[in-house]
Amino acid sequence: DTVTSRLAGFHKLPMEERLAQIGRMFRLSEEELEQLRGVGTLDPVLANQMIENAVGTFSLPLGLGLNLNVNGRDYIVPMAVEEPSVVAAVSFASKIVRESGGFVAEADESMMIGQVQVSNYGDPIKATENILDAKEQILALANSFHPAMVARGGGARDVEVRLLPAPEGPRGEPLLIVHILIDTQEAMGANLINTVAEGVAPLIEQVTGGRVYLRILSNLADRRLARATCRIPLPMLADFDLPGEEIAEGIAQASRFAEADPYRAATHNKGVMNGIDAVAIATGQDWRSIEAGAHAFACRGGQYRPLSTWYLEEGHLVGRIELPLALGTVGGPIKVHPGVQVALKLMRVSGVRELSMVFAAVGLAQNFAALRALGSVGIQKGHMAMHARCVAVTAGARGGDVEKVANLLVKAGHVKVEKAREILASLLP
Ligand code: NDP
DSSP: OOOOOOTTGGGOOOOHHHHHHHHHHOOHHHHHHHHHHTTSSSSSHHHHHHSOOOOOOOOOOEEEEEEEETEEEEEEEEEEETTTHHHHHHHHHHHHHHTTTTEEEEEEEEEEEEEEEEESSSSSHHHHHHHTTHHHHHHHHHHHTTTTHHHHHOOOEEEEEEEEEEOSSSSOEEEEEEEEEEOOBBBOOHHHHHHHHHHHHHHHHHOOOOOOEEEOOOOOOOSSSEEEEEEEEEEGGHHHTEEEEEHHHHHHHHHHHHHHOOHHHHHHHHHHHHHHHHHHHHTTTHHHHHHHHHHHHHTTTSSSSSSSSEEEEETEEEEEEEEOOOOOOSSSTTTTTTHHHHHHHHHOOSSSHHHHHHHHHHHHHHHHHHHHHTTOOHHHHHHHHHHHHHHHHHTTTTTTHHHHHHOOOOOOTTTOHHHHHHHHHHHHH
C-alpha cells in the first residue's frame, strides 16, 4: 500500500506542494489536481442542470484530514468546511488514535425504510393482518420497479406494520404506517425508495380497503448504522502540562454531562457532525439527510443523547460512536460532480459500507479533539488562534499581513475586528 495518511509537516507546506504530494501519492492527473484546487470544479452548465434558478456556483475551502487509520487501513479524508479548526482537530485526534492502534469500525447493510401512511382502513388488527398476509406480494411488486437493484443483490427485503396512537383530535383512528425495508446497496436510496413507496401504495389500499396518504423514505435510517471505537492508553493523552489520567477524566466527565443533559448533548453532537458534514459535502452526500437521521437517532430513547460516549477502562480511555449513515457511492450528484469524483478517489473505499465506517471514525475523532480541550484547558485557546486569521482578513489584512495581524491579536488577548484594524494600520509604513 503506497498511501499513508501520516504526512508529517503537511500543514506547513505551501498549498501547491501539498497538492503535488497528494498528486504523486494517488497518481492524480493534471485534470484531477485541478478539481482539487477547485478551479472550475463545477461547470455552470452542470450547476444549471443540478438545481433550479441557478445563477452560479458557491465554493468552500477543501482540506485534507490526515492520520486516520480505520480497521488497519489509512485514509486521507477530503473535508469541505468553512469553520477553522475542524480539519486540524480531526488530524490531531486521529494521530493519537493511530498510535493507539487506530479506529475499529463496522457498518450495517444499506437497509433503508420506505413509509406508507394508511388511513380509513377500518379495524386496525384486521388491516395489519391483511398487509402482513400480502407481504410476499408487496415485496414482489416493490422489486418489480427496480430489477437492476435486485440483480445486484439488493431490493425490498421485508414489510412491517406499525400502529401509532392517534394524535389528539376528533379522528380517533390509530395511525397505520407500513414500512418497506429496502437494501439500496451502493446508493443512498431516496429516489428509489420513493418509487417503491409510491408503487406499492395501490396494492396496500387494495388489501386494507383504506386510503394511502404519504409515501416516502424515512431519514431515520436506524437499520443502516455505522459504529466506530477507539482505545487510547492513558499516558498517550498527557498534554497541556497535565497527566493523561486528568485529560481522560475530563473527557469522561464531558461524556457524562452530555448523557445527562440535552443542552450539552446538542453541542456535543454538533462537534461530531462538524467532521461528518465536512466529509459528506466533499463526497457529494445529502448532508441534511445525514443530519436529520443523526439527531432523530440521538433522541430514540425519548431524551436527546450524545451520539458518542467516552469512559475509562483498564488504563485506557475508550470512545464509541454509533449513528445512522445513509451514504452513497452512486446516485444523486455523486457521478455528476467532478470534484466529488476526485474526493472519492482519495477516500479509496471499496464501497459504501467502508465509506460509512470512515465517516463514523471521523465523527469520533472530531468529538475526541473537542472534548479533550473542553475537559481541560478549554477550546478558546486553540480556537482563537484560528479565528484570529479570519478576523484579520475581515479587517482587511491580505497576504503575509494576515498571519502577522493574527499573531498580534492573539498576543493582545483581544481578537476583535476593531483591534485588527488598529494593528493593521500600525503595520502600514
Ligand atoms: P438516484 O436516484 O440517483 O439513484 C441511484 C441509482 O443508481 C439506483 O437507483 C440504481 O439505478 C443506480 N445504481 C447503479 N449502481 C448501483 C449500485 N451498485 N447500488 C445501488 N444503485 C446503483 O439516487 P438515490 O436513490 O440514492 O437518491 C439520492 C438522492 O435523493 C440524493 O440526491 C438526495 O438528496 C435525494 N433525495 C433525498 C430525500 C430525503 O432524504 N428525504 C428525498 C428525495 C430525494 P438502477 O438500479 O436503475 O441501475
